[in-house]
Amino acid sequence: MNLAVLILNWNRAEDSIHCVHAVQEWLQPGDAIWVIDNHSRPEDRAQLQQALSVAVNFIFSDANLGFAGGNNLGLQAALAAGHDAILLLNNDATVNKTAVSQLRTLLQQNPKLGMVGPEMWDGNQMLSAGGGDIGLQINTHLQQPLAAGEVREVAYVPGTCIFVRTAVLQQIGLLDEAYFFSGEVADLCTRARQAGYQSAILGGTRAYHQIERSAGQRHQLHIYYVLRNRFLYVQKFHPNQRRRLYFRWSFVGGRIWLEALLRRNWPRARAAALAVWDGWHGRFGGQNARVTRGKIK
Numbered sequence: 001m002n003l004a005v006l007i008l009n010w011n012r013a014e015d016s017i018h019c020v021h022a023v024q025e026w027l028q029p030g031d032a033i034w035v036i037d038n039h040s041r042p043e044d045r046a047q048l049q050q051a052l053s054v055a056v057n058f059i060f061s062d063a064n065l066g067f068a069g070g071n072n073l074g075l076q077a078a079l080a081a082g083h084d085a086i087l088l089l090n091n092d093a094t095v096n097k098t099a100v101s102q103l104r105t106l107l108q109q110n111p112k113l114g115m116v117g118p119e120m121w122d123g124n125q126m127l128s129a130g131g132g133d134i135g136l137q138i139n140t141h142l143q144q145p146l147a148a149g150e151v152r153e154v155a156y157v158p159g160t161c162i163f164v165r166t167a168v169l170q171q172i173g174l175l176d177e178a179y180f181f182s183g184e185v186a187d188l189c190t191r192a193r194q195a196g197y198q199s200a201i202l203g204g205t206r207a208y209h210q211i212e213r214s215a216g217q218r219h220q221l222h223i224y225y226v227l228r229n230r231f232l233y234v235q236k237f238h239p240n241q242r243r244r245l246y247f248r249w250s251f252v253g254g255r256i257w258l259e260a261l262l263r264r265n266w267p268r269a270r271a272a273a274l275a276v277w278d279g280w281h282g283r284f285g286g287q288n289a290r291v292t293r294g295k296i297k
Contacts (some may be wrong), residue, residue, distance in 0.1 A: 002030035004078035026097035066180035114197025117157035118205035130154030146203025159185035183229035231279025
């Protein structure tokens with residue numbers, strides 16, 4: 001089962017270069033690495049090309065397409081190249097050779113598995129062992145320990161490190177770009193489940209994600225997309241509960257807005273208010289410039 005590894009870069013060349021070097025340690029014949037640059041600064045792109053010119057396949061986007069749109073460029077390339085499976089890997093995440101081998105084997109031997117992934121850790125702290133329904137739950141990260149070799153079916157595998165069977169993508173399509181960032185992988189796993197495929201976490205395998213490296217860059221945007229995209233997911237997968245869940249997520253947004261105001265965190269308050277407004281009015285896709293008043297595009 002040959003593998004295409006997709007690494008999305010957005011103004012984080014050093015992280016992407018480090019990630020590529022780590023992946024090269026376990027790459028097998030027939031595997032390939034694709035680095036998709038999501039319209040980074042010219043100097044960031046130049047750094048990537050200089051360091052990785054002979055190691056990877058490059059895709060340079062003319063616009064910031066978000067996590068969904070940027071990775072879709074890589075998914076399209078990997079599908080065209082005929083890869084059997086695809087690994088989406090954050091550039092601030094690492095996964096070792098043993099875990100990759102076990103996850104690849106699990107996917108290969110279980111045709112009903114569409115997506116698999118490892119447990120997610122940050123140092124000695126478990127971040128998640130899969131996720132629950134993002135339309136119904138606020139904190140969807142499952143943190144119950146898994147035994148080594150245990151396969152647990154989950155609602156979604158975190159997009160930080162997820163192995164995807166390409167046959168599934170050929171059947172259900174790629175990531176929904178209306179999410180832009182956050183929720184698109186949960187959406188993909190839900191569509192896969194509707195098509196008869198399972199998503200699972202394999203106990204005993206780990207990926208490590210240094211979440212603090214990207215926290216500052218995405219603080220304001222993160223709360224906006226995570227909250228707003230709940231409305232999109234509900235619209236698509238819980239239409240019969242739409243009104244009730246819209247009010248629930250509005251209440252959550254209102255609480256975040258009030259807490260931010262009390263702390264004089266005006267950017268966070270603005271992000272929460274816009275998330276609820278846009279969710280109700282169906283304004284999806286990338287809204288970076290609008291949310292940050294042009295500071296981030």
